[in-house]
Structure formats: structure tokens, C-alpha cells
Amino acid sequence: MTHFGAMRSPREVIFGSGQRKALGLVAKRLGRRALVVTDQRLAGDADFLAMVMDLQASGLAVRIESGTLPDVPVPATLLAADAAREFAADVVIGVGGGSCLDMAKCIALLLSHGGQPQDYYGELKVPGPVLPVIAVPTTAGTGSEVTPVAVLSDNERTLKVGISSPYLIPMVAICDPELTLTCPATLTAIAGADALTHAIEAFTAARREVTPGLTQDRVFIGKNTLSDQYALTAISLLWKGLEAVCADGKNLVARSQVMQGAMFAGLAFGVAGTAAAHAIQYPVGAVTHTAHGAGVACLMPWVMQWNRPVIGAELEQMAAVMSLPNGAAVIPAIAALFARIGIPPTLAQLGLVEDQLDWVADQACGIERLIQNNPRPLDRSDMRKLVQAAYSGVADVMQGAEVA
Ligand SMILES: NC(=O)c1ccc[n+]([C@@H]2O[C@H](COP(=O)([O-])OP(=O)(O)OC[C@H]3O[C@@H](n4cnc5c(N)ncnc54)[C@H](O)[C@@H]3O)[C@@H](O)[C@H]2O)c1
Ligand SMILES: [Fe+2]
Incomplete structure (x- = not known):
């Protein structure tokens, strides 16, 4: 028996019914300009819109990127990062299933260090900290809200690819089980x-x-x-x-x-x-x-x-x-x-x-x-x-x- 161990986790994990309403307060501690990453289905959802209003009421400027596709194809991450660059976000918020959270992590990486996702495939290729990410999962499964991984699909490769680095662990995870009530x-x-x-x-x-x-x-x-x-x-x-x-x-x-x-x-x-x-x-x-x-x-x-x-x-x-x-x-x-x-x-x-x-x-x-x-x-x-x-x-x- 050895007592060797290691823990790596977000700086803050907030869990509980209704805790999505903490998002504005959490985000305003981390920045003034929030890039919110989600998908088309969620972008029209009442809970999502309420979270965006909460961010705005907390004084943040908000840009919404709703182009997340299932399994996160690489070209979509590049397009979204390019489109968001001028907005000069200082915090990236992923709201959705594992695909949206991984997209948010990847965009935070590209906005912070440039290049393309391919530059970072594998382990420990991310050169330093990325923009702070707040992860708000709406599915219960991937754990992406606390993990060091972004999983992408690259049509030049048969198998999915991963970018793994402790720098990709979100700064804050807000897990509100009410957001999963609509999951089929x-x-x-x-x-x-x-x-x-x-x-x-x-x-x-x-x-x-x-x-x-x-x-x-x-x-x-x-x-x-x-x-x-x-x-x-x-x-x-x-x-x-x-x-x-x-x-x-x-x-x-x-x-x-x-x-x-x-x-x-x-x-x-x-x-x-x-x-x-x-x-x-x-x-x-x-x-x-x-x-x-x-x-x-x-x-x-x-x-x-x-x-x-x-x-x-x-x-x-x-x-x-x-x-x-x-x-x-x-x-x-x-x-x-x-x-x-x-x-x-x-x-x-x-x-x-x-x-x-x-x-x-x-x-x-x-x-x-x-x-x-x-x-x-x-x-x-x-x-x-x-x-x-x-x-x-x-x-x-x-x-x-x-x-x-
Ligand atoms: N980063 C990690 O650590 C990690 C770990 C495991 C898997 N993954 C990746 O995560 C992705 C899968 O994520 P997923 O299983 O969460 O699904 P997903 O994010 O791909 O979403 C699947 C569908 O469910 C919808 N959806 C999401 N939340 C919903 C809700 N509350 N109500 C109704 N519909 C909802 C989405 O709009 C989408 O259409 C894959 O790309 C997988 O490779 C990542
Ligand atoms: Fe898995």
C-alpha cells in the first residue's frame, strides 16, 4: 500500500440545484468581457438566456458563440476563435454538454496561444495558462467541467484526437443538476x-x-x-x-x-x-x-x-x-x-x-x-x-x- 497521490482540479467547484444563478457573480470576479460558448439548441433555451442576462446584469460585456457541433470538428474551433479574437474576451464560459465545454477549452487555448489545434494534440503541448474558463455542464457524463482534456474530431484522422494539459482544467465549474432535467x-x-x-x-x-x-x-x-x-x-x-x-x-x-x-x-x-x-x-x-x-x-x-x-x-x-x-x-x-x-x-x-x-x-x-x-x-x-x-x-x- 502506497500513500502516493495527486489531485488536479478547478480552483472552485460549485454544485447544487439553482447554482447556475451564481454565474454572473463568479464571472465578474474573473473579467469584464465574457465569450459564452454553446450550441444552437441551447442558445435558444430559457435557462441559457437567463444566464446571459445575469452576466449582463453583473456588468459583463457578452459575446455568444453558438457554433459548437457534436464531437467538436477542428475547423469549427478555428472559425470560432478567429471570429472572437477582436472581442478580446478575458473569460470564456462553456455552457452545454461535453462538446460545448471542450469547444470552450479549445477556443480559450487558441485565443491565448494562437496556432491551430493540431499544434497541441497529445499531452503537455500547451505552453502555459489559457484564458480562465468557467464550465457549466448541461449533461452528466463527460466530466469535462473538471478535466484537463478537450476531445476533438479531425477529418484528416480516423480516430478522435485529444489535447491534454492541466492548463485546460476550467478555473471554475458550476454544476447545476436542474440543467440536466431536459436531457432525453x-x-x-x-x-x-x-x-x-x-x-x-x-x-x-x-x-x-x-x-x-x-x-x-x-x-x-x-x-x-x-x-x-x-x-x-x-x-x-x-x-x-x-x-x-x-x-x-x-x-x-x-x-x-x-x-x-x-x-x-x-x-x-x-x-x-x-x-x-x-x-x-x-x-x-x-x-x-x-x-x-x-x-x-x-x-x-x-x-x-x-x-x-x-x-x-x-x-x-x-x-x-x-x-x-x-x-x-x-x-x-x-x-x-x-x-x-x-x-x-x-x-x-x-x-x-x-x-x-x-x-x-x-x-x-x-x-x-x-x-x-x-x-x-x-x-x-x-x-x-x-x-x-x-x-x-x-x-x-x-x-x-x-x-x-
Ligand atoms: N473533455 C473530456 O474530458 C471528455 C470526456 C469524455 C467525453 N468527451 C467528449 O464530450 C463529447 C460528448 O459530450 P456529451 O455526451 O455531453 O454530449 P454533447 O455535448 O455532444 O451533446 C449531445 C447533444 O445533447 C444536447 N444537449 C446537451 N445538453 C442538453 C440538455 N440539458 N437537454 C437536452 N439536450 C441537451 C446537445 O445540444 C447535443 O445536441 C464528445 O465529443 C466526447 O468525446 C470529453
Ligand atoms: Fe469517456
Whole structure:
């Protein structure tokens, strides 16, 4: 047991029903000119317009950028940053789902350091602080309001790309679960399942050798005692709230549990990182055009099954916060929860076809940062077996893994 750990988070996280009304007061401490980044749907929403009026009543000049597109294509970020340059914002406010928050982070980066998103792909390429970002999520899932990541899509690359740097962590996150009340059931399920997957992958991530450079040379440092606290809290909250919120989207208690769970999961994976389920989803998502959350959640029980020989202690700890009798009950319980909220149980049901399995395995192995973060090593042949198991729904094709 080591007590090594690291925490990186916004300077301020404000959570609670109605807290969106704090936005004007928060923003006026950070600047006088606010660039508000959202999408077209939200730009006409009554809650959004009320937040803009609150900013103006607090004395801020406001420019609205409503051109966010799902999955944040790179050209849209450049267009938006160019259009906003003359406004000379001193604070950037993202209001919306993960796409709007990632767009806001990327625009803050481009306004601060110039260039194009490509210059910053990967880890630790952002040269210094960016304009302060206030993140106001309207979905409960990505955790982007607290993470060091902006995920973009670049049509010159098959897989999505990420910019990861502690400088991209928003300065303030304002999480108001009332803003998620309008999320449709499918979005709620997929985003919440992504959050639970973040928490599980962070909690079961590989432990790295602890060196003085570990926290400074890498963004994602693997499992550690501090991110574990966040991850377990996230698992507990999401286990309690996710099914209830999918059954009744107006249940504000469950909405709060899931939004808080997603936020804690973001704090956990923003330091520890994610692993094989995320690595495999990247190519699966690219060929099936299915939502990120549906893919990672479909894969998660199969990846846990592969990891099972080395995550016994974590499964026991998860069982305790999930009120399950023992660690052996955890993987079937997670798989059953995902099934109940409509996540496809196999890659075949997600829409993958069998002749794509080799390509998916190759591409997933190529995402070394995530594969190295997996607690049980996966070489190409192991990966092929894991992908086959997740495709066909038969766990015993995985060498060394027991059948659930
Ligand atoms: N930065 C990170 O740490 C991180 C982590 C995981 C995923 N991501 C990225 O986040 C993006 C996905 O984000 P998302 O799942 O939040 O979805 P999203 O932001 O792409 O939004 C999906 C749709 O839901 C709508 N929507 C948002 N809030 C709503 C509400 N309250 N009511 C009704 N509709 C609403 C949006 O207008 C949009 O049409 C992907 O690009 C993914 O790669 C980022
Ligand atoms: Fe994710």
C-alpha cells in the first residue's frame, strides 16, 4: 500500500440545484468581457438566456458563440476563435454538454496561444495558462467541467484526437443538476454510462513506478490514493442514481447523484487516466458511428473480465460501496445495470461487423497511452481475443479470464 497521490482540479467547484444563478457573480470576479460558448439548441433555451442576462446584469460585456457541433470538428474551433479574437474576451464560459465545454477549452487555448489545434494534440503541448474558463455542464457524463482534456474530431484522422494539459482544467465549474432535467433518456443513459466507465477505469488503472517526475512529465499518472477517493465516490453515486434517472428523468435527487458522480469521475480520470475500454472504443466509434458512452460501456464488463485476475482487491472495494455481497458480484452487476439502461451488451449488437475486428484490435493497441494504463498487460494477440469476446459475448475466448 502506497500513500502516493495527486489531485488536479478547478480552483472552485460549485454544485447544487439553482447554482447556475451564481454565474454572473463568479464571472465578474474573473473579467469584464465574457465569450459564452454553446450550441444552437441551447442558445435558444430559457435557462441559457437567463444566464446571459445575469452576466449582463453583473456588468459583463457578452459575446455568444453558438457554433459548437457534436464531437467538436477542428475547423469549427478555428472559425470560432478567429471570429472572437477582436472581442478580446478575458473569460470564456462553456455552457452545454461535453462538446460545448471542450469547444470552450479549445477556443480559450487558441485565443491565448494562437496556432491551430493540431499544434497541441497529445499531452503537455500547451505552453502555459489559457484564458480562465468557467464550465457549466448541461449533461452528466463527460466530466469535462473538471478535466484537463478537450476531445476533438479531425477529418484528416480516423480516430478522435485529444489535447491534454492541466492548463485546460476550467478555473471554475458550476454544476447545476436542474440543467440536466431536459436531457432525453438516451443521452442520459449514454452519458451516465460513460461516467461510470471513467470511474471504473480510473479506479482499476495500472499503478506506475513513483518517481519525482511522475506528476510533472505526464498528465495521466495511473491509479493513486487520491484519485481512488474520487473514483469510489463516483461509483457509489452512479450506482445509486443511474438507473433511477433513466427511468424518470424528472427525478432531481437521481439527477443530482448522477451529475455529482460524473463530476467526481472526471476528477478521478483526469489524473489517473482511462484504459482499455476507452482505447477500444476509439476505433469502434470511428467505424460504427455510435456514441462514445455506448461503446465504452458496452466494452467495460469485457475489459473488467480480462482484468479480473489482477483487480480482485478493487472489485471487493467496489462491492462494498455498491452494497453487493462480494467482489465476484461486481462485473455481472455492472453488466446488468448497463443492459437495463439500454447499452448493447456486445460489439456485434453495437453494430460492429466481424471482419473489422482485426483492424479494431490493431488501432486499439496503437493507443499506447491508454493500453499502458490498463492494469493487466494486453499484447496484440490478447487484444484480439478481448475484442472477439466483446464481439461475440463469449468470455471464455479470453485466455486466463474466467466466465462471468
Ligand atoms: N473533455 C473530456 O474530458 C471528455 C470526456 C469524455 C467525453 N468527451 C467528449 O464530450 C463529447 C460528448 O459530450 P456529451 O455526451 O455531453 O454530449 P454533447 O455535448 O455532444 O451533446 C449531445 C447533444 O445533447 C444536447 N444537449 C446537451 N445538453 C442538453 C440538455 N440539458 N437537454 C437536452 N439536450 C441537451 C446537445 O445540444 C447535443 O445536441 C464528445 O465529443 C466526447 O468525446 C470529453
Ligand atoms: Fe469517456
